[in-house]
Amino acid sequence: MQYLPLALVSALVLVLHAAGVVAAIHALMHTRTPQGAVAWVFGLVLLPYFTLLPYLFLGSKRFTGYAELHHSRLARLRQLDDPAQRALAAQYPPHAGAQRYQAISKMLGVPFLSGHRLRLLVNGKASFDAIFEAIAGAEHYVLVQFFIIHDDELGRRLQAALLERAAAGVRVHVLYDGVGSHELPASYDAILRAGGVQIHRFATRRWRNRFQLNFRNHRKVVVVDGWRGFVGGLNVGDEYLGLKPPLAPWRDTHMELQGPAVADLQLAFDENWHWITGEPLALLPPRAGEGHATSLIAATGPADAQETCSLFFVQAIHAARHRLWLATPYLVPDSAVNAALQLAVFRGVDVRILIPAIADHRTVFLASSLNAHEAVRAGIRVFRYQPGFTHQKVLLIDDDTAAVGSMNLDNRSLRLNFEITALNIDTMFASEVEQMLKADFAQAIEIDASEYGRLHYLYRVLIHVARLFSPVL
Known part of the structure; x- marks a missing residue:
């Protein structure tokens, strides 16, 4: 058996450490949070043998071209003082309650507009029945974007629905995330392309995007003819219909909106x-909505100059006066969101959080468990949903505001992924969301403040270790 000469081994070690120092400087300059920067710098300097390769795919933020495109489109299309925007706001004046969230509007450059018809879609069957019905009625174009598309029964139903519309002369455009949909076979795309559907994998960076685990496109969007829009937490796969144990029944929420915000x-x-x-696509303006709800589309992501998803949550939480109910599959908030939740308790707000009782991602679940116990000690009521896995991303504020979208309460949504949510001000819609969440809380068990003390010591160590990975969860 031959061994590498000592001089060659020494040279390799020296090169690795030099590369680690260079990568550490890059991490120091570009990592968004001090905690993340400290973790990467120490790991890259001290243990480059183990951290250089992960940093290549987790730490590097390489989509300057996308950021430039994003900022130029914002400057051109989303100025609140633009005459066209002011005319639109005059035509669809927002509810007075929107003033509480004006910081979100200014941050994103997107106006609150009234004139929306909203429909709450509870669980996968209701959501996909509505989506397929809308697609079947498409006359001009269909826009479809999901984080995950599977080549299973639901995925093939979507494929057939899109092929039928393309055969009828409707323009069909599909985007999916390359990592989220890594199991999607090339044949799925090929069948759609052969039938006239334009389909592409979303990428922030071309050659290595499939291996870049950060900066994924987690949005779920369907728009039909520019006037019917769908947004929420569901992806395209049989598990989202509750057909795959052990996570079944799957609990999720989507919504449909019609009105001017569909443009955003x-x-x-x-x-x-x-x-x-x-x-760019040729798009139609939305039709006037047959409703009175005020809505804003909050599209956030790492190309923004600020951490817009985290700031969205912070401002929404600060706006709560007497109630803040939140449903999230992952409870791994950053310090800003965590502080906002605790301050809401001190203001006398009824803060409740619904999380799963079972895990789809073990490390995230463990970190969420520790955060849940600490939240309970801070006066926040936390409930574990019992029937199955809850994946919904829903926020209910007071008696008039409800948000439905793709934003999880974890670092990936808050800083690393592209997300989208509809923030709606309407007492009737908020009442529907309230009744939905009441039914969910009724099937949940509230975490007791003394529960942490009853956990086995080794399990407590485990959940503390899991939370160390919060910056990449």
Whole structure:
């Protein structure tokens, strides 16, 4: 058996440490949080043998071109003082309650507009029945974007629905995330392309995007003819219909909106499409909605100058006066969101959080468990949903505001992924969300403040260790 000469081994070690120092400087300059920067710097300097390769795919933020496109489109399309925007706001004046969230509007450059018809879609069957019905009625175009598309029964139903519309002369555009949909076979795309559907994998960086685990496109968007829009937590797969134990029954929420904010929903899709294809889409303006709800589409992501998803949650929580109910599959908030939740308790707000009782990602579940116990000690009521896995991302504020979308309460949503949520001000819609969440809480068990002390000591160590990985969860 031959061994490498000592001089060659020494040279390799020296090169690895030099590369680690260079990568550590990059991490120091570009990592968004001090905690993340400290973790990467120490790991890269001291243990480059183990951290260099992960940093290549987890730490590097390489989508400057996308950021430039994003900022230029914001400057051109989303100025609140633009005459066209002011005319739109005059035509669809927002509810007075929108003033509490004006910081979100200014941050994103997107106006609150009234004139929306909203429909709450509880669970997968209701959501996909509505989506397929809308697609079947498409006359001009269909825009479809999901984080995950599986080549299973539901995925093939979507494929057939899109092929049918493409055969009828309707323009069909599909985006999916390369990592989220890593199991999707090439044949799925090929069948759609052969039938006239334009389909692409979303990428922030071309050659290595499939291995870049950060900066994924987690949005779930469907727009039909520019006037029917769908957004929420569901992806395309049989598990989202509750057909795959042990996570079944799967609990999730989507919504449909009709009205002027659909323009911002499809513009978010168009920005992604423009980046991938180099060509913007020809889009129709939304029809006037047959309703009175005020809505805003909050499209957030790591290309923004600020951490817009985290700030969205912070401002929404600060706006709560007497009630804040939150449903999330992952409870791994950053310090800003955590502080906002605790301050809400001190203001006398009824803060409740619904989380799963079973795990789909073990490390995230363990970290969420520790955060849940600490939240309970801070006066926040936390409930574990019992029938199955709850994946919904829903926020209910007071008696008039409800948000439904793709934003999880974890670092990936808050800083690393592209997300989208509809923030709606309407007492009737909020009442529907209230009744839905009441039914969910009724099937949940509240975490007792003394429960942490009853946990086995080794399990307590385990959940503390799991939370150390919060920056990448």
